[in-house]
Amino acid sequence: MFELRRLRLLHELALRGTLAAVAEALSYSPSTISQQLAQLEKEAGVPLLAPEGRRVRLTEHGQVLAAHAARALDQDERARGELESLHPGLAPVRVAVMQTAALAVAPVALALLAERAPYLRVELVELPPERGLFELAARSVDLVIAEQYPGHTRPHTAGIEREILGIDPIRVAIPAGDAARSLHDLRARAWVMEPAGTAARLWAVQQCRASGFEPDVRFELADLSAHARLIAAGQAVGVLPDLLWGGDxxxxxxxxxxGRPAREIFLAQRTSSQGRAGIAEVRSALRDAFPTTRRDAAG
Incomplete structure (x- = not known):
């Protein structure tokens, strides 16, 4: 009989690609991961890993067992969900939130949960949407608040379901008192944007190109609050979502x-965790915490 803990290690390796990445994600040493996977190979009776340079890769047998491991983990999660329905608060709910949701949505949702489900432990971690969705598939978190920009849809992953929370208008931010009146007026300015490769960066650059210029991106920062400070200080201009201000x-x-574009804010969850009462409580609180005007606009 295969041990579920070892199957999870194989599943993690299939997702993350290296033993070091698995060890970092699960807070184990790489040698511990190697030992456990070696034991899993003995249980399987066939080679699951093969050396590839300084790394290892899954063999054909390893890929087959990794697929079974994913299904076993799904079934384990469903079983735990049924137990939780009999014992609310049995397990914590781990939520990955992007920065703007951490500022404008999470505090209100946590206050609601303190009243509705005081027995429930909720853990938050701030992650960019790309990383949050990956960690959801890897079972490191239970819920993700992520975004999708107009014309830039995110890939759909099997076993992950989404629910739209609402929309969030995106506008050009300029220093107070600035004489600019349109995006084109900012073609010679210094810009602050999110790191290259993020959906937000790709979308912002496309807006500038559609207006006839290539932005001079001098400042590359993940922290949108830092964007706002640079812009307020007159050092840059940028594209920022309304949710950043949290109503302030x-x-x-x-x-x-x-065209007054807006990004779509959505919740993502594994379908195998739908039976967990704690996750349902958190989802309900997040829906109610999302700013009403933006939620109404989504409909």
């Missing part, structure tokens, strides 16, 4: 983009 007065001036 903005320290910058904002201009509408052509």
């Amino acid at each position: 007065p903005t320290p910058v001036a904002v201009l509408d983009l052509p």
Whole structure:
């Protein structure tokens, strides 16, 4: 009989690609991972790993067993969900949130949960959407709040379901008192944007190109609060979502983009965890915490 803990290690290796990455994600040493996978090979009676340079790869047998491991983990999660329905709060709910959701949605949701389900332990980690969705598939978190920009859909992953929370308008942010009146007026300015490769960066660059210029990206920062500070100080301009302000007065001036675009904010969850009562409580609180005007606009 295969041990579920070892099957999870094989599943993690199939997702993350290296023993070092698995060890870091699960807080084990690489030698411990290697020992456990070697034991799994003995249980399987066939080679599961093969050396490839300084790394290892899954053999054909390893790939087959990794697929079975994913199904076994799904079934384990369903069983735990049934137990949780009889014992609310049995397990914590781990939520990955992007920065703007951490600022504008999470505090309200946690306050609601303190009233509705005080027995429930909720753990938050701030992760960019790309990383959060990956960790959801890897079972490191139970829920993800992520975003999708107009015309830039995110890939759908088998076993992951999504629910739209609402929409969030995106505008050009400029220093207060700036004379610019359109995106094209900012073609010679210094820009602050998110790191290369993120959906937000790709989308922002496309808006500039559609307006006839290539942005001079001098500042590359993941922290949107730092974007706002640079812009307020007159050192840059940028594209920022309304959710960043959380309903507070903005320290910058904002201009509408052509067509008044908005990003879609969504919740993602593994289908195998749908039976978990704690996750359902958190989802309900997140829905109610999302700013009403943006949620209504989504409909």
